Amino acid sequence: MNSQRMPLKNSLCLLLAATIWGIAFVAQSVGMEYVGPFTFNGVRSLIGAAVLVPVLFILNRSGNKSSAATDSAIPESSSAPSEKAVSPTPYNSRDLWLGGIACGFALFAASSFQQFGIQYTTVGKAGFITACYIVIVPIIGIFLKKKCSPFIWAAVVMALVGLYLLCITDGFSIGLGDILVLVCAFLFSLHILVIDYFSPKADGVKLSCIQFLVCGILSMIPALILEHPQISSILTAWLPILYAGVMSCGVAYTLQIVGQKNVNPTVASLILSLESCISVLAGWVLLDQKLSIKELLGCVIMFAAIILAQLPEKEKDNK
Numbered sequence: 001m002n003s004q005r006m007p008l009k010n011s012l013c014l015l016l017a018a019t020i021w022g023i024a025f026v027a028q029s030v031g032m033e034y035v036g037p038f039t040f041n042g043v044r045s046l047i048g049a050a051v052l053v054p055v056l057f058i059l060n061r062s063g064n065k066s067s068a069a070t071d072s073a074i075p076e077s078s079s080a081p082s083e084k085a086v087s088p089t090p091y092n093s094r095d096l097w098l099g100g101i102a103c104g105f106a107l108f109a110a111s112s113f114q115q116f117g118i119q120y121t122t123v124g125k126a127g128f129i130t131a132c133y134i135v136i137v138p139i140i141g142i143f144l145k146k147k148c149s150p151f152i153w154a155a156v157v158m159a160l161v162g163l164y165l166l167c168i169t170d171g172f173s174i175g176l177g178d179i180l181v182l183v184c185a186f187l188f189s190l191h192i193l194v195i196d197y198f199s200p201k202a203d204g205v206k207l208s209c210i211q212f213l214v215c216g217i218l219s220m221i222p223a224l225i226l227e228h229p230q231i232s233s234i235l236t237a238w239l240p241i242l243y244a245g246v247m248s249c250g251v252a253y254t255l256q257i258v259g260q261k262n263v264n265p266t267v268a269s270l271i272l273s274l275e276s277c278i279s280v281l282a283g284w285v286l287l288d289q290k291l292s293i294k295e296l297l298g299c300v301i302m303f304a305a306i307i308l309a310q311l312p313e314k315e316k317d318n319k
Helices: 008-031 037-073 080-085 093-118 123-130 133-143 150-167 176-201 204-227 231-236 238-260 265-272 275-287 293-308 311-315
Strands: none
Touching (some): 008 093, 008 123, 008 265, 037 204, 037 231, 037 238, 093 123, 093 176, 093 204, 123 176, 123 275, 123 293, 133 150, 133 176, 133 265, 176 238, 176 265, 231 238, 238 265, 275 293
Protein backbone atom coordinates (compact mmCIF):
# COMPACT_ATOMS: atom_id res chain seq x y z
CA MET A 1 0.00 0.00 0.00
CA ASN A 2 1.24 3.44 -0.90
CA SER A 3 0.61 5.58 2.20
CA GLN A 4 1.35 8.82 0.35
CA ARG A 5 -1.79 8.56 -1.78
CA MET A 6 -4.89 9.04 0.30
CA PRO A 7 -8.19 8.66 -1.57
CA LEU A 8 -10.31 11.83 -1.59
CA LYS A 9 -13.17 9.94 0.07
CA ASN A 10 -10.96 9.00 3.03
CA SER A 11 -9.68 12.57 3.38
CA LEU A 12 -13.20 14.03 3.36
CA CYS A 13 -14.41 11.47 5.93
CA LEU A 14 -11.56 12.33 8.31
CA LEU A 15 -11.94 16.09 7.74
CA LEU A 16 -15.67 15.97 8.46
CA ALA A 17 -14.98 13.92 11.60
CA ALA A 18 -12.45 16.53 12.78
CA THR A 19 -14.98 19.33 12.19
CA ILE A 20 -17.70 17.56 14.17
CA TRP A 21 -15.29 16.81 17.03
CA GLY A 22 -14.05 20.40 17.17
CA ILE A 23 -17.58 21.66 17.74
CA ALA A 24 -18.26 18.77 20.12
CA PHE A 25 -15.77 20.26 22.62
CA VAL A 26 -18.35 23.02 23.16
CA ALA A 27 -21.14 20.49 23.64
CA GLN A 28 -19.01 18.54 26.13
CA SER A 29 -18.19 21.70 28.09
CA VAL A 30 -21.83 22.84 28.24
CA GLY A 31 -23.15 19.38 29.05
CA MET A 32 -20.87 19.11 32.07
CA GLU A 33 -22.88 21.90 33.74
CA TYR A 34 -25.78 19.48 34.18
CA VAL A 35 -24.42 15.92 34.42
CA GLY A 36 -21.24 14.17 35.54
CA PRO A 37 -18.46 13.08 33.17
CA PHE A 38 -19.27 9.36 33.24
CA THR A 39 -22.97 10.03 32.80
CA PHE A 40 -22.34 12.31 29.83
CA ASN A 41 -20.06 9.80 28.11
CA GLY A 42 -22.30 6.85 28.92
CA VAL A 43 -25.50 8.40 27.59
CA ARG A 44 -23.90 9.85 24.45
CA SER A 45 -22.15 6.55 23.65
CA LEU A 46 -25.36 4.57 24.00
CA ILE A 47 -27.11 7.14 21.80
CA GLY A 48 -24.32 6.73 19.26
CA ALA A 49 -24.83 2.94 19.24
CA ALA A 50 -28.61 3.33 18.95
CA VAL A 51 -28.26 5.74 16.02
CA LEU A 52 -26.20 3.18 14.09
CA VAL A 53 -28.71 0.31 14.55
CA PRO A 54 -31.12 1.54 11.83
CA VAL A 55 -28.11 2.34 9.63
CA LEU A 56 -26.97 -1.28 9.97
CA PHE A 57 -30.49 -2.47 9.18
CA ILE A 58 -30.62 -0.35 6.01
CA LEU A 59 -27.16 -1.43 4.90
CA ASN A 60 -28.00 -5.11 5.48
CA ARG A 61 -31.20 -4.81 3.46
CA SER A 62 -29.46 -3.06 0.59
CA GLY A 63 -26.67 -5.64 0.72
CA ASN A 64 -29.18 -8.49 0.60
CA LYS A 65 -30.98 -6.89 -2.34
CA SER A 66 -27.77 -6.43 -4.31
CA SER A 67 -26.75 -10.01 -3.51
CA ALA A 68 -30.13 -11.29 -4.67
CA ALA A 69 -29.88 -9.25 -7.86
CA THR A 70 -26.43 -10.71 -8.53
CA ASP A 71 -27.67 -14.25 -7.92
CA SER A 72 -30.63 -13.80 -10.24
CA ALA A 73 -28.32 -12.50 -12.95
CA ILE A 74 -26.25 -15.74 -12.92
CA PRO A 75 -27.46 -18.07 -15.70
CA GLU A 76 -28.64 -21.48 -14.57
CA SER A 77 -25.99 -24.05 -15.33
CA SER A 78 -24.12 -26.82 -13.63
CA SER A 79 -21.33 -24.40 -12.70
CA ALA A 80 -23.55 -21.84 -10.94
CA PRO A 81 -23.57 -23.50 -7.48
CA SER A 82 -19.79 -23.69 -7.36
CA GLU A 83 -19.49 -19.99 -8.25
CA LYS A 84 -21.76 -19.08 -5.35
CA ALA A 85 -19.86 -21.32 -3.00
CA VAL A 86 -16.56 -19.54 -3.57
CA SER A 87 -17.92 -15.98 -3.13
CA PRO A 88 -15.48 -14.05 -0.98
CA THR A 89 -16.27 -13.19 2.66
CA PRO A 90 -13.70 -10.54 3.63
CA TYR A 91 -14.77 -10.14 7.26
CA ASN A 92 -15.31 -12.54 10.15
CA SER A 93 -17.22 -12.14 13.41
CA ARG A 94 -14.16 -12.80 15.58
CA ASP A 95 -12.26 -9.77 14.27
CA LEU A 96 -15.43 -7.68 14.43
CA TRP A 97 -16.15 -8.37 18.11
CA LEU A 98 -12.53 -8.37 19.20
CA GLY A 99 -11.95 -5.06 17.40
CA GLY A 100 -15.19 -3.52 18.68
CA ILE A 101 -14.40 -4.43 22.29
CA ALA A 102 -10.79 -3.21 22.01
CA CYS A 103 -11.90 0.07 20.43
CA GLY A 104 -14.62 0.43 23.08
CA PHE A 105 -12.16 0.06 25.97
CA ALA A 106 -9.71 2.52 24.36
CA LEU A 107 -12.50 5.02 23.67
CA PHE A 108 -13.84 4.71 27.22
CA ALA A 109 -10.44 5.44 28.76
CA ALA A 110 -9.64 8.35 26.41
CA SER A 111 -13.06 10.03 26.54
CA SER A 112 -13.23 9.71 30.35
CA PHE A 113 -9.95 11.58 30.84
CA GLN A 114 -11.01 14.15 28.25
CA GLN A 115 -14.40 14.72 29.85
CA PHE A 116 -12.89 15.21 33.32
CA GLY A 117 -10.18 17.48 31.89
CA ILE A 118 -12.67 19.77 30.14
CA GLN A 119 -14.08 20.61 33.56
CA TYR A 120 -10.86 22.41 34.48
CA THR A 121 -9.62 23.96 31.23
CA THR A 122 -10.96 25.87 28.23
CA VAL A 123 -12.39 24.36 25.06
CA GLY A 124 -9.52 25.70 22.95
CA LYS A 125 -6.77 24.37 25.21
CA ALA A 126 -8.47 20.99 25.49
CA GLY A 127 -8.69 20.77 21.71
CA PHE A 128 -5.05 21.60 21.12
CA ILE A 129 -3.69 19.35 23.88
CA THR A 130 -5.80 16.47 22.58
CA ALA A 131 -4.16 17.03 19.19
CA CYS A 132 -0.85 15.92 20.70
CA TYR A 133 -1.75 12.47 19.43
CA ILE A 134 -0.33 13.63 16.09
CA VAL A 135 3.14 13.46 17.64
CA ILE A 136 2.45 10.57 20.02
CA VAL A 137 1.25 8.21 17.27
CA PRO A 138 4.57 8.11 15.35
CA ILE A 139 6.51 7.89 18.64
CA ILE A 140 4.54 4.80 19.66
CA GLY A 141 5.39 3.52 16.18
CA ILE A 142 9.01 3.20 17.34
CA PHE A 143 7.98 0.38 19.66
CA LEU A 144 6.09 -1.19 16.75
CA LYS A 145 9.37 -1.44 14.76
CA LYS A 146 8.69 1.69 12.70
CA LYS A 147 11.47 4.16 11.92
CA CYS A 148 11.44 7.64 13.46
CA SER A 149 13.35 10.34 11.63
CA PRO A 150 14.87 13.55 13.09
CA PHE A 151 11.79 15.44 11.87
CA ILE A 152 9.69 13.56 14.44
CA TRP A 153 12.02 14.45 17.30
CA ALA A 154 12.03 18.09 16.22
CA ALA A 155 8.23 17.99 16.21
CA VAL A 156 8.25 16.54 19.74
CA VAL A 157 10.45 19.38 21.01
CA MET A 158 8.25 21.97 19.28
CA ALA A 159 5.12 20.38 20.72
CA LEU A 160 6.61 20.49 24.23
CA VAL A 161 7.43 24.19 23.80
CA GLY A 162 3.91 24.83 22.53
CA LEU A 163 2.43 22.91 25.45
CA TYR A 164 4.50 24.96 27.89
CA LEU A 165 3.23 28.24 26.44
CA LEU A 166 -0.32 26.93 26.28
CA CYS A 167 -0.60 25.16 29.63
CA ILE A 168 2.02 26.31 32.14
CA THR A 169 0.68 29.17 34.23
CA ASP A 170 2.55 31.58 36.50
CA GLY A 171 4.92 29.89 38.92
CA PHE A 172 5.64 26.89 36.67
CA SER A 173 2.37 25.23 37.63
CA ILE A 174 0.23 23.20 35.29
CA GLY A 175 -3.51 22.92 35.58
CA LEU A 176 -5.21 19.66 36.51
CA GLY A 177 -7.36 19.86 33.40
CA ASP A 178 -4.28 20.16 31.18
CA ILE A 179 -2.74 17.01 32.70
CA LEU A 180 -5.95 15.02 32.30
CA VAL A 181 -6.37 16.06 28.65
CA LEU A 182 -2.71 15.25 27.97
CA VAL A 183 -3.30 11.71 29.28
CA CYS A 184 -6.37 11.64 27.05
CA ALA A 185 -4.17 12.51 24.03
CA PHE A 186 -1.99 9.47 24.72
CA LEU A 187 -5.05 7.23 25.06
CA PHE A 188 -6.55 8.57 21.83
CA SER A 189 -3.24 7.71 20.16
CA LEU A 190 -3.77 4.11 21.23
CA HIS A 191 -7.35 4.33 19.96
CA ILE A 192 -6.11 5.47 16.54
CA LEU A 193 -3.62 2.59 16.37
CA VAL A 194 -6.25 0.05 17.43
CA ILE A 195 -8.57 1.30 14.68
CA ASP A 196 -5.68 1.18 12.21
CA TYR A 197 -5.25 -2.51 13.04
CA PHE A 198 -8.89 -3.59 12.99
CA SER A 199 -10.56 -1.31 10.41
CA PRO A 200 -9.35 -3.34 7.38
CA LYS A 201 -10.60 -6.54 9.08
CA ALA A 202 -14.18 -5.55 9.95
CA ASP A 203 -17.16 -3.61 8.66
CA GLY A 204 -16.73 0.01 9.74
CA VAL A 205 -20.32 0.72 10.82
CA LYS A 206 -20.64 -2.53 12.79
CA LEU A 207 -17.25 -1.95 14.43
CA SER A 208 -18.31 1.56 15.41
CA CYS A 209 -21.64 0.39 16.83
CA ILE A 210 -19.97 -2.25 19.03
CA GLN A 211 -17.34 0.18 20.32
CA PHE A 212 -20.06 2.65 21.42
CA LEU A 213 -22.05 -0.08 23.11
CA VAL A 214 -18.95 -1.20 25.03
CA CYS A 215 -17.93 2.39 25.87
CA GLY A 216 -21.48 3.24 26.98
CA ILE A 217 -21.72 0.22 29.31
CA LEU A 218 -18.27 0.86 30.79
CA SER A 219 -19.17 4.54 31.38
CA MET A 220 -22.58 3.89 32.93
CA ILE A 221 -21.19 1.50 35.58
CA PRO A 222 -19.18 4.22 37.44
CA ALA A 223 -21.88 6.76 36.59
CA LEU A 224 -24.53 4.78 38.47
CA ILE A 225 -22.18 4.13 41.40
CA LEU A 226 -20.51 7.54 41.75
CA GLU A 227 -22.75 10.14 40.10
CA HIS A 228 -26.29 8.79 40.59
CA PRO A 229 -27.63 10.35 37.36
CA GLN A 230 -31.16 11.69 37.27
CA ILE A 231 -33.42 11.66 34.22
CA SER A 232 -34.32 15.33 34.81
CA SER A 233 -30.65 16.40 34.62
CA ILE A 234 -30.08 14.38 31.46
CA LEU A 235 -33.17 15.93 29.85
CA THR A 236 -31.98 19.41 30.85
CA ALA A 237 -28.73 18.77 28.95
CA TRP A 238 -30.53 17.13 26.02
CA LEU A 239 -29.08 19.38 23.31
CA PRO A 240 -25.32 18.96 24.02
CA ILE A 241 -25.83 15.26 24.83
CA LEU A 242 -27.79 14.71 21.62
CA TYR A 243 -25.14 16.47 19.53
CA ALA A 244 -22.34 14.50 21.21
CA GLY A 245 -24.27 11.25 20.83
CA VAL A 246 -25.59 11.55 17.29
CA MET A 247 -22.91 13.68 15.62
CA SER A 248 -19.70 13.15 17.63
CA CYS A 249 -20.28 9.44 18.30
CA GLY A 250 -22.69 8.05 15.74
CA VAL A 251 -21.42 10.07 12.77
CA ALA A 252 -17.84 11.27 13.45
CA TYR A 253 -16.34 8.12 14.97
CA THR A 254 -17.88 6.05 12.19
CA LEU A 255 -16.36 8.44 9.65
CA GLN A 256 -13.01 7.94 11.40
CA ILE A 257 -13.18 4.17 11.11
CA VAL A 258 -14.26 4.33 7.47
CA GLY A 259 -11.73 7.05 6.61
CA GLN A 260 -8.80 5.30 8.32
CA LYS A 261 -9.26 2.06 6.41
CA ASN A 262 -6.00 1.23 4.59
CA VAL A 263 -4.55 4.67 5.42
CA ASN A 264 -1.30 5.30 7.30
CA PRO A 265 -2.29 6.20 10.91
CA THR A 266 0.15 9.13 11.08
CA VAL A 267 -1.30 10.70 7.93
CA ALA A 268 -4.83 10.14 9.22
CA SER A 269 -3.98 11.69 12.60
CA LEU A 270 -2.79 14.87 10.85
CA ILE A 271 -6.22 15.46 9.33
CA LEU A 272 -7.99 14.51 12.55
CA SER A 273 -5.83 16.95 14.51
CA LEU A 274 -7.57 19.84 12.73
CA GLU A 275 -10.23 19.40 15.42
CA SER A 276 -7.93 21.49 17.63
CA CYS A 277 -8.21 24.53 15.36
CA ILE A 278 -11.95 24.10 15.05
CA SER A 279 -12.34 23.75 18.82
CA VAL A 280 -10.55 27.09 19.35
CA LEU A 281 -12.82 28.80 16.84
CA ALA A 282 -15.92 27.14 18.30
CA GLY A 283 -14.96 28.10 21.86
CA TRP A 284 -14.35 31.69 20.75
CA VAL A 285 -17.57 32.04 18.74
CA LEU A 286 -19.96 30.05 20.95
CA LEU A 287 -18.52 30.41 24.47
CA ASP A 288 -16.47 33.63 24.18
CA GLN A 289 -13.36 31.78 25.43
CA LYS A 290 -10.38 33.85 24.30
CA LEU A 291 -6.71 32.88 24.46
CA SER A 292 -3.90 35.21 25.50
CA ILE A 293 -1.03 36.11 23.15
CA LYS A 294 1.20 33.57 24.93
CA GLU A 295 -1.42 30.84 24.59
CA LEU A 296 -2.02 31.69 20.93
CA LEU A 297 1.74 31.43 20.30
CA GLY A 298 1.70 28.01 21.94
CA CYS A 299 -1.14 26.96 19.62
CA VAL A 300 0.79 28.15 16.56
CA ILE A 301 3.95 26.27 17.61
CA MET A 302 1.98 23.12 18.31
CA PHE A 303 0.29 23.26 14.92
CA ALA A 304 3.68 23.78 13.28
CA ALA A 305 4.85 20.63 15.09
CA ILE A 306 1.78 18.83 13.77
CA ILE A 307 2.76 19.71 10.19
CA LEU A 308 6.46 18.98 10.73
CA ALA A 309 5.64 15.51 12.06
CA GLN A 310 4.26 14.59 8.63
CA LEU A 311 7.29 15.56 6.53
CA PRO A 312 9.05 12.17 6.82
CA GLU A 313 6.05 10.53 5.15
CA LYS A 314 7.12 12.15 1.87
CA GLU A 315 10.62 10.72 2.11
CA LYS A 316 9.86 7.04 2.67
CA ASP A 317 11.82 4.71 0.43
CA ASN A 318 9.81 2.54 -1.88
CA LYS A 319 10.15 -1.09 -0.95
